[in-house]
Every structure is written in structure tokens, then in C-alpha cells.
Amino acid sequence: MSNRTTEARAEILDRLSRVLDKASPLFRGTSDLRMPEIPMTVTRSEGDSRDLARLFASKLAATGGSCEIARQQAEVSERILERMRTWKADGVDAGEILSWAPRELPIPGIEDDLERVGISLFVPDDLQDEPVRMRAASAVVGLTSAAAAFASTGSVVLTSAPGKSRAASLLPLHHLVLLPTSRLYPTFEAWLKELRRGNRLGDLWRSNAQIVFVTGPSKSADIELSLTLGVHGPRVVHTILFDDNP
Amino acid sequence: MTVDVNAPYRQRVSQALQDDSLRTALDRATARLSERRAEAVAAIDSARLRDEARAIRQSAIEDLPRLLEQLESNLIGNGCAVHWARDAAEATSIVLEIARRNEVLHVVKSKSMVTEEIGLNEALEENGIEVVETDLGEYIIQLANEPPSHIIAPVIHKRVEDISELFHRELGMPPTDDPAEMCGAARGILRAEFLRADIGISGCNFAIAETGTICVITNEGNGRMVTSMPRVYVAVAGIEKVVSTAEEAILLWQAASRNATGQDVSVYFSMSSGPRHPGHADGPEEMHVVLLDNGRSRMLERAYGDAALCIRCGACINVCPVYREIGGHAYGRTPYNGPIGAVITPLLADDPTTVRDLPFASSLCGACRDVCPVKIDLPRLLLDLRSDMTTQGASPKLERMAIRAYARSMERPACYRLLQRLARLVGQLPLRLPFMKDWTRTRDLPPLASKSFLETWGEE
Numbered sequence: 001m002s003n004r005t006t007e008a009r010a011e012i013l014d015r016l017s018r019v020l021d022k023a024s025p026l027f028r029g030t031s032d033l034r035m036p037e038i039p040m041t042v043t044r045s046e047g048d049s050r051d052l053a054r055l056f057a058s059k060l061a062a063t064g065g066s067c068e069i070a071r072q073q074a075e076v077s078e079r080i081l082e083r084m085r086t087w088k089a090d091g092v093d094a095g096e097i098l099s100w101a102p103r104e105l106p107i108p109g110i111e112d113d114l115e116r117v118g119i120s121l122f123v124p125d126d127l128q129d130e131p132v133r134m135r136a137a138s139a140v141v142g143l144t145s146a147a148a149a150f151a152s153t154g155s156v157v158l159t160s161a162p163g164k165s166r167a168a169s170l171l172p173l174h175h176l177v178l179l180p181t182s183r184l185y186p187t188f189e190a191w192l193k194e195l196r197r198g199n200r201l202g203d204l205w206r207s208n209a210q211i212v213f214v215t216g217p218s219k220s221a222d223i224e225l226s227l228t229l230g231v232h233g234p235r236v237v238h239t240i241l242f243d244d245n246p
Numbered sequence: 247m248t249v250d251v252n253a254p255y256r257q258r259v260s261q262a263l264q265d266d267s268l269r270t271a272l273d274r275a276t277a278r279l280s281e282r283r284a285e286a287v288a289a290i291d292s293a294r295l296r297d298e299a300r301a302i303r304q305s306a307i308e309d310l311p312r313l314l315e316q317l318e319s320n321l322i323g324n325g326c327a328v329h330w331a332r333d334a335a336e337a338t339s340i341v342l343e344i345a346r347r348n349e350v351l352h353v354v355k356s357k358s359m360v361t362e363e364i365g366l367n368e369a370l371e372e373n374g375i376e377v378v379e380t381d382l383g384e385y386i387i388q389l390a391n392e393p394p395s396h397i398i399a400p401v402i403h404k405r406v407e408d409i410s411e412l413f414h415r416e417l418g419m420p421p422t423d424d425p426a427e428m429c430g431a432a433r434g435i436l437r438a439e440f441l442r443a444d445i446g447i448s449g450c451n452f453a454i455a456e457t458g459t460i461c462v463i464t465n466e467g468n469g470r471m472v473t474s475m476p477r478v479y480v481a482v483a484g485i486e487k488v489v490s491t492a493e494e495a496i497l498l499w500q501a502a503s504r505n506a507t508g509q510d511v512s513v514y515f516s517m518s519s520g521p522r523h524p525g526h527a528d529g530p531e532e533m534h535v536v537l538l539d540n541g542r543s544r545m546l547e548r549a550y551g552d553a554a555l556c557i558r559c560g561a562c563i564n565v566c567p568v569y570r571e572i573g574g575h576a577y578g579r580t581p582y583n584g585p586i587g588a589v590i591t592p593l594l595a596d597d598p599t600t601v602r603d604l605p606f607a608s609s610l611c612g613a614c615r616d617v618c619p620v621k622i623d624l625p626r627l628l629l630d631l632r633s634d635m636t637t638q639g640a641s642p643k644l645e646r647m648a649i650r651a652y653a654r655s656m657e658r659p660a661c662y663r664l665l666q667r668l669a670r671l672v673g674q675l676p677l678r679l680p681f682m683k684d685w686t687r688t689r690d691l692p693p694l695a696s697k698s699f700l701e702t703w704g705e706e
Contacts, residue, residue, distance in 0.1 A: 039493045126527055192496065
């Protein structure tokens with residue numbers, strides 16, 4: 001820190017402490033509000049895991065995304081291949097998918113299954129490297145999993161770690177998410193409560209350079225409030241949800 | 247641009263009132279945003295959400311020094327550099343210094359009102375650094391060389407045909423009335439900028455003290471790009487943005503989303519806690535956080551803490567009958583407009599006399615107070631600011647003289663009666679009173695009754 005910013009720090013904190021130490025009130029409006037012990041759960045979500053899956057799918061659809069529900073893990077590879085065929089028919093020809101490392105994807109052997117139909121996974125190691133950056137930028141499909149997902153809003157949580165690039169969910173126009181139902185929570189707050197109880201919340205936030213909540217495809221309504229999808233991020237967000245409970 | 251943001255207040259307002267296409271654009275957008283908001287808050291227990299959002303913001307402000315120190319130490323622990331700036335000049339010189347050290351030529355920015363507040367783009371450009379705004383709305387107004395006219399919808403003052411013409415003129419794009427086509431063109435241009443930029447700059451919606459995290463809300467994904475693609479990431483955060491925990495930030499994010507656009511949540515909520523770790527494929531190698539005062543501590547000093555609670559959703563702007571008539575540029579060279587802007591612009595200004603008209607740009611109808619997700623009593627703050635300006639002598643001299651003369655005449659009944667009769671005589675004359683010209687320019691002065699109330703009472 002330079003001298004000037006040290007000086008600025010001291011002055012700002014001093015001034016704030018002086019203001020707050022004074023007995024006079026800071027606020028003119030309602031001031032006798034009590035802090036909630038735990039912040040409220042804003043959205044609603046009820047039922048068993050099947051209900052949660054259906055709610056997730058409908059909420060994601062409402063944001064412009066889509067979701068299919070597979071009964072078991074073994075179906076997932078075939079569904080991915082089917083999805084790739086559909087996209088290919090629409091002119092989205094991915095010979096190479098920008099992907100998280102296979103070990104970070106919840107489907108064992110997925111790399112080989114794709115390889116058999118001529119699709120390879122590109123797992124970038126360093127986007128600061130120009131050729132890697134350009135190759136990642138030219139991908140039309142991105143493949144990731146998610147750390148958690150929320151039924152009441154259709155959102156997923158993406159964390160950053162080795163083998164889990166941010167680019168895979170950001171640069172391509174199509175984002176495919178593989179999501180086991182064991183990671184599907186009713187609401188944000190249910191997940192946060194579980195992390196807090198297990199004393200894991202602080203660690204999760206600090207150990208990930210970035211955590212991002214993603215709810216549907218990239219969109220803008222800046223031009224006369226008309227909705228446009230795929231502004232900077234993906235235009236298509238498709239989730240394959242599968243039951244991983246034994 | 248039909249409204250010159252650098253013109254005096256009255257001129258700006260009259261320019262805005264004469265602009266029919268501006269009003270068309272404003273009518274279309276503000277009404278729809280308000281409807282969507284109303285639906286989104288009706289779907290939840292919004293009374294409780296407001297109480298909790300208010301309590302969370304208020305307790306953060308009451309604990310500001312401790313939370314800021316906790317935020318700073320956690321950010322540093324996560325590998326960030328933290329800088330403190332008392333004013334706009336210090337903040338811009340910190341960012342310039344970071345840019346110089348990294349030999350930066352290209353900057354990409356996500357939408358941020360605080361960097362508009364400190365004039366960061368101008369400062370960087372003066373030093374030969376190219377700055378590209380990447381929010382679609384901000385990109386459009388940067389092309390048009392205009393400031394934003396709304397906190398969340400910066401280009402709300404333009405119709406689709408205005409934007410088409412701008413893209414045709416500036417980008418050589420064939421004229422179109424399809425927003426998706428214009429958006430596609432911008433995606434291509436801005437994608438190249440994201441990939442070549444050396445620094446990404448964002449503002450900060452919330453800063454989480456417990457974990458040392460900067461939260462940025464976007465729908466387009468430019469917030470993710472700016473915080474992930476360039477080698478260096480700089481976040482500029484007002485010191486009032488801090489909250490204690492992730493749970494609190496996530497509650498406020500939901501409140502902001504519902505009130506801003508009527509979404510359950512924004513598409514992206516990026517929470518950056520530090521530079522990339524070894525083995526990460528992407529993310530910045532350096533992350534800097536600039537903590538900015540620039541009038542905020544003075545706001546608290548003057549007991550205007552309520553104004554520091556704002557989460558910048560823009561709900562008050564969309565329901566404001568005055569904003570709906572005049573738009574954002576009539577509020578002058580400030581990124582904060584509408585009711586909340588009329589409060590915080592004078593509070594943040596170094597010289598409040600330059601913006602002394604703003605608290606008067608309101609009919610005090612109270613619609614803003616009713617929608618605010620953190621229950622800021624905006625009409626009351628506007629009245630208090632008006633009163634402050636009067637006691638500080640910022641009110642017109644003639645008005646003060648008139649009030650003094652009135653007070654003196656009230657003390658002497660005979661004198662009061664005499665003046666009353668005189669006023670009635672003058673009132674019968676078909677004159678345009680020069681000292682009333684501001685009032686009578688747009689309104690008719692009602693004639694005075696030929697007899698006073700007391701005289702009529704005496705006759706009955």
C-alpha cells in the first residue's frame with residue numbers, strides 16, 4: 001500500500017468511527033428493526049426429489065433454458081449424444097467440446113463415449129496462453145457439471161478449481177450441464193444452511209477464486225426492453241438431470 | 247442527444263419536456279418495468295423481505311468500520327490488493343497506477359455507476375488507455391457519447407429506431423428494427439474486446455466481509471467476462487456496499503433482482519474472492535479492490551444514513567412521475583437520477599450548490615417510498631435536503647427576503663391588514679408579476695378574492 005492509500009485508510013476509518021460513536025441517530029426512517037437470526041427463505045419449493053426435479057426443469061424453462069430428466073446415470077451418455085445430434089441438425093457442429101476435465105464430470109467414461117462418435121473434449125489448461133485462448137473462444141458447445149442447483153429458481157452454482165474452467169460455461173453459445181439429483185436443493189437458503197451447519201461455507205467461498213450462480217441463458221433487455229438471448233454468454237443452457245441415488 | 251446534461255437545470259428540464267420521442271421511450275419502459283416488479287414482489291412475502299433487507303443494510307452501516315477492516319483482511323488473505331480512496335481523484339489515480347504498472351492499453355468494463363461517479367473512463371482515456379463499456383446498454387451510449395440515463399437501464403431514453411440509426415452511423419451496420427440483430431453485432435465486437443483486454447473493471451453490488459468477496463450482478467454475462475478473462479481485475483466499491491455474510495448478500499441479490507427487473511434472480515451472480523489459484527485455467531492473475539469514500543462518510547456524518555442503504559435497483563425511478571416526464575439526463579451530469587439520485591447526488595457532491603435544484607425535482611407523491619426494497623423514506627429525505635439548503639442560505643435571496651417581510655408583518659395586525667388590502671389591489675391588475683415569473687411561466691396565478699376571509703366572516 002502506498003503512503004497515500006494508508007493515509008486515506010486511516011482517515012476514512014477514523015471518520016466513520018467518530019460518526020458511529022456519536023449518540024445521534026444515523027437514520028431518519030424506521031430504525032427499530034431486528035436483524036433476522038437466519039435470513040428468510042425468499043422462494044418456495046416443496047415435495048420429494050421427483051417434485052424438486054420437475055420444479056427445477058419448469059423454472060429453468062421459464063428463464064429460457066431447458067432441462068431433461070434421466071432416470072439413471074447409465075442413460076446420460078446416450079442423452080448427450082442425442083443432444084449433440086439435435087444441435088448438429090440445427091447447424092451447430094461441434095467436433096470439439098470445451099469441457100471441464102472428465103474427472104470433474106459426474107459421468108464415468110463420457111470421454112470415450114463421445115470419442116466413438118468423433119467428438120473430442122478440449123480441457124484448457126491456461127487461457128492466458130494465446131493459442132489455448134483462441135481455441136477455447138472458437139468452441140460452440142461447453143460441457144460442465146455444477147456444485148449445486150436450486151429447484152425454486154432453476155439456478156446452478158459453478159465453482160472454479162483446476163480442471164473446472166470458467167470459459168466452458170461462458171464462451172460457447174451452447175452450455176450443457178450434467179447434474180446429479182443429489183446436488184439439487186429446494187432453495188439457495190437450504191444449501192447455505194447445510195454449508196453453515198457443516199462449517200463449510202467460509203472455506204468454500206475463500207477457496208474458490210470465483211463462485212457464480214447461473215440462472216438460464218445470458219440475456220439483455222437493454223434495447224426497448226425487448227428480450228434478447230445470448231448477449232455475451234450462452235444463448236442455450238441445457239441441463240441433463242439424473243438420479244444418482246443408489 | 248436532445249437533453250444537454252451540462253446545461254442548467256431549468257434548461258435541461260424544458261429540453262426534456264419538449265422531446266416527444268424521449269417520452270415515448272420512457273413511457274414504454276418505465277411502465278413495463280414497474281408492472282414486472284409488482285408481479286415479482288407479489289409472488290413472495292415481500293413485507294418480510296423488505297424488513298430483513300432493511301435490517302441487514304442498516305446493521306452493516308452501523309458496523310461499517312469493523313466490517314470494512316474484516317473485508318480488507320479477508321481480501322488480502324485471499325491474495326487481493328486493497329486500496330483506499332477518499333475521493334474521485336485518489337480512486338482514478340489508483341486505477342491509473344495499476345494500469346501503468348501493467349502496461350495496459352485496453353480496458354473492458356462492466357456496467358458500474360460508481361465508476362461513472364468518479365469519471366474513471368475520462369481519466370483513463372486522457373492517459374491514452376482505450377476503455378470499452380461491455381453492457382449492451384452502456385456500449386450503445388458510449389457509441390452515442392452520452393452518459394447513462396437510468397441506474398439499471400442506461401439507454402432507456404432511446405427508441406429502437408434511434409439505436410438502429412446509431413449502429414448504422416457508427417458501425418456501418420445496415421439499418422434494422424430487430425434488437426437481436428443489433429445485439430448479435432455487439433456480441434461479435436465485444437467478444438474480441440474481452441479476449442484482448444488487459445484489465446477488467448467492475449463496480450460492486452455487495453462486498454462480503456466474512457469471506458472477502460466482491461459480488462457483481464449481471465444478466466448479459468459481461469460481469470463474468472470482465473472478472474474472468476483479462477489478466478488483471480479491478481473492482482471499485484463504495485464503502486457502504488459491505489455486508490457481513492454470504493447469506494445476507496444472497497438475500498439482497500434476490501431483493502435487488504425482483505425490484506429491478508421483476509426476475510426471481512439475475513442470470514448471473516459472480517462472487518470473486520481473489521486471483522486465480524495455481525492450476526486454474528482462467529481467472530485474473532491480479533485482483534485489486536478500491537474502497538471508495540467520496541462523500542459517503544459525510545453522508546453518515548450529516549445523519550443521512552438512509553441514503554447509504556440503497557441497493558441500486560431503480561424501482562423508485564420507474565414509478566416516479568417526474569422521472570417519467572423528464573428522464574435521467576434532466577438530472578444533469580450524475581449517474582444517479584430519479585428520486586434516489588435527487589437525494590444522493592447532492593449528498594455526494596463536493597459543492598452541493600451546483601446541484602441544489604435536484605431535491606426540488608419531485609412532487610413528493612410517495613410512490614418511491616412505497617416500492618423501495620430497503621424502505622428508504624425518500625420524500626422525507628428530499629424535504630430534509632430542501633430544508634438544509636434553505637437554512638444554509640442556498641435558497642433564492644428574494645424568497646428569503648419575502649419570508650422575512652411576511653414574518654414581520656404577521657407580528658403587527660394593523661400592518662398585516664394594510665398589506666392584505668394592498669395585495670388585493672395589485673392582484674386585480676392584469677400584471678405578470680416579475681418575482682412570480684418562475685411560477686407563472688407554466689401556470690396561471692389565481693386571482694385574489696375581493697374580500698378577505700375575516701371580512702366575509704364579519705359580515706355573516
